[in-house]
Amino acid sequence: MAETHVLVAEIVPFLLSRGYGPNERAPSERELAERFGASRTQVREALSVLEALRLIERRPKSGIYMTTESASIEALRLYAEIGVPLSGDIVGEIVEVRRIQEIEAIRLACRRHRQENVDALRACLDEWTYVLEEPGRLAELDRRFHTGIVRAAQNSVLLRLVDLFYRMTERRRLFYFGDPERARQSLREHEEILTALTERDEERAVRLLDKHLSSAGRYWDYLLNGSPPAQTHPA
Amino acid sequence: MAETHVLVAEIVPFLLSRGYGPNERAPSERELAERFGASRTQVREALSVLEALRLIERRPKSGIYMTTESASIEALRLYAEIGVPLSGDIVGEIVEVRRIQEIEAIRLACRRHRQENVDALRACLDEWTYVLEEPGRLAELDRRFHTGIVRAAQNSVLLRLVDLFYRMTERRRLFYFGDPERARQSLREHEEILTALTERDEERAVRLLDKHLSSAGRYWDYLLNGSPPAQTHPA
DNA sequence: CGCTAACATCTGGACTGACCAGATTGGAAG
């Protein structure tokens, strides 16, 4: 009945909502199993995932303890995926880090990009105009464009990081592209960025990308202030 | 007999060494269980961890498939933890990303740091001289110093990232601090960096940190070239 | 009353065997 993935999505909010503080002992495996109507086997699989993400610590023969503040970045992706609301502070920090990563990535990309990278980015933008009414496709293309820049930076580790951040913010981008006008504006800015990148004009590319990211970032703030802040959890 | 953690450490190298390519089907749970002398329960727990790290994909009723290139950054930490050799390319990329993160972090730290942050860093360096002969303690203090800078940047997301990179390179730092002379040199550089940070002299702090990281980075290359390259896996 | 030692209970770790239903595959029928 309860796929492991689903169980994780139920247990995490439960642990967060109960306000189990750092180093506090959570309910036992057996109790969690009963509470969520799953077998202990399933609970243990779910917990092993949470442990891998450093959200909990399992002490043999003792219990399950909430982790102080050593949770992995992947935990934030999990939160986003299962819909745990993030505090405005965290969202702001995510935007800031994302900006740092992408700015440095485009710097490297200007120096290292190859023809194939430019071609891939070009293909993204060519397809763009045909899917202006499809938020899902747009979010996908946007991800491909931005990660395409990072790919051009020829650093797979940086690519993984940026990719992770896009996974984190997938839902928000889906909202963002709900408005075709915003999609058109994004396309214009992407075109400018691609031109600068192709010409290896580092400073201009950085300036354009920075502006592009700032506008998107502002929109996120708006989303957060516009909708009820909801119950947020410190991450 | 087979702790889950240990099982993971056995299964990962196995899957990598067998050269199971992307989208290729790995041995079944039952076969893995037999091969490693563990129960299917344990194998499933281990696999759920690998799935959370996007190293594999489990398709119900079908099989276990190797992931193309979407593995999480946490996977790299896992590799480092269980001793999977990383290619020189990957190590270089890690060093590059780490540099980007820490440089930007110290910029932010110069603008945002509070007295408590400086105090914490001061405490690190004060303790340093007393443990010059203890590589373990030095590696720990080094981590505390560098993450302390990021903490001063007041961005918990960036902190998690840098922390992750330090987890990745723990072994290397242990080697590095095997030589007390290198420890002393590190201390001198840390002192200079802390001074610049305290005076909020952003450009000087960046310059000093950059130099500091470069010297360490060079040493990593040396380590890699000095010791047999071993069998490396593309990550 | 306070402290300690012994005991009953709880907890995570691990294993076994079984059942389910969809995916896969190999062989029989056309």
Next chain:
DNA sequence: CTTCCAATCTGGTCAGTCCAGATGTTAGCG
């Protein structure tokens, strides 16, 4: 050679059991 169907394989899930160390409670002693 193609089509189709049944045996087999695979991951998903569950119930029950055993183990040994951690925990907490209680009884006894000073």
